[in-house]
Amino acid sequence: MFYSVEVKADDGQFIEMLQGEDINQLLSKAIDLKTKGFLGYYYEKKKLKATAGKDLAEYVSRDLRSQQDKETGLLEFSVQNKLSVKWDSLLREFEDNNPEPVSEGAVSKPVFEKLPPEPKPDDPYYQYKSNIKDDLIPFRRQKNKEALKHEFERDYRKWEKQKERVEARNRIRYDEFMESKKKLEERNSSKYKEWEKLKDQLNDDIKIYSDGYKSLDAEAVEKYCELIISRSDFRGMRIDRKPALRYVEDKKFLFIEFTLPKKSELIKVKEITFDADGEQFLEVEYTDSELEGRYVKVLQNIALKVIYEILSLDSADAINEINFRGIVKKEDRITDRSINIPVMTIAAPKEEFLSLNLTTETLQDCFELLGGIYTSHHLHEEPVILQPASTYQRVLQ
Secondary structure: OOEEEEEEOOOOOEEEEEEEOOHHHHHHHHHHHHHOOOOOHHHHHHHHHHHHHHHHHHHHHHHHHHHHHHHOOHHHHHHHOOOOOOHHHHHHHHHHOOOOOOOHHHOOOOOOOOOOOOOOOOOHHHOOOOOHHHHHOHHHHHHHHHHHHHHHHHHHHHHHHHHHHHHHHHHHHHHHHHHHHHHHHHHHHHHHHHHHHHHHHHHHHHHHHHHHHHOOOHHHHHHHHHHHHHHOOOOOOOOOOOOEEEEEOOOOEEEEEEEOOOHHHOOOEEEEEEEOOOOEEEEEEOOHHHHHHHHHHHHHHHHHHHHHHHHHOOOOOOOOEEEEEEEEEEEEOOOOEEEEEEEEEEEEEHHHHHOOOOOOOOHHHHHHHOOOEEOOHHHOOOOOOOOOOHHHHHHHO
């Protein structure tokens, strides 16, 4: 089993969350964390461990009982918390999951190069500065002025070429950005169009199945029952929600082949106790007969819960009776393939079933009254063929 231990200080301040399969190691670590810094470390630790061990054992045992009560109280939970299933809920769920458009931020904006500084004719660098020699020789002054003018023109032509190259590179970057942005918009549009197409298709299917269910179309009735099972709350149990369904229109019979959990999937630990002398936890497991009894109750709860929710939500009065066939998957050691072993059948006429007082206490009585059959022979090496319930035989004949 996997355990979680929340370690808190005496003042309630959270210290750490410990998780693992060895509860004794978790407790030792928790005690070390709580007693860290105490002067009388050994005695404080021993005292704290005895108290904390007992408290933790009780807490884990309560948690185990709570989970097991949920498993054996599935039917009563469904009766008290009636399931609500509407065709429109499928469309609403689909609309709630509409595709989120990828934001433009997903496309990196281009980083443009800066243009080189433009040469200016009034820049001091290109301004003539008089000197004694030029003042004495006028043509020399003119020559130097001409040289500065030519240098400015050369630098300006050079700058224009540099500017063209930078602008060309920036244009490429901008075009690439716009192309990426365009592709992103097209991808978003395509994704949304595809979603809209699926939505329209789902809308059409919902109308077809909704109308078909009211007119007792076999496929539509089966789809509606699939919808009910898919919405059913099994309170944390891992259940295969894809049963095999077959609806017989003229007799208004529904046959369900439902995959049930294996006994090995149930929690085998009954409670946790703490041995103060040995300073360790002990796991008290169910006996074989106790585990078998719990297993039968769990399977009966699953079967009657599924039948109850389908019949109570059959607003079109499409179903007169349900024949439930529970199977357990088992590996065939000879062929190395999975085979279906029948373990339970129940025939549930609608009027009779819905008139029953369906509670945890009356579970066994209701199961027997409906002619339910359970066999544990699936645990044996050789599969035992389970005889179908009486109503099932009548329909097959």
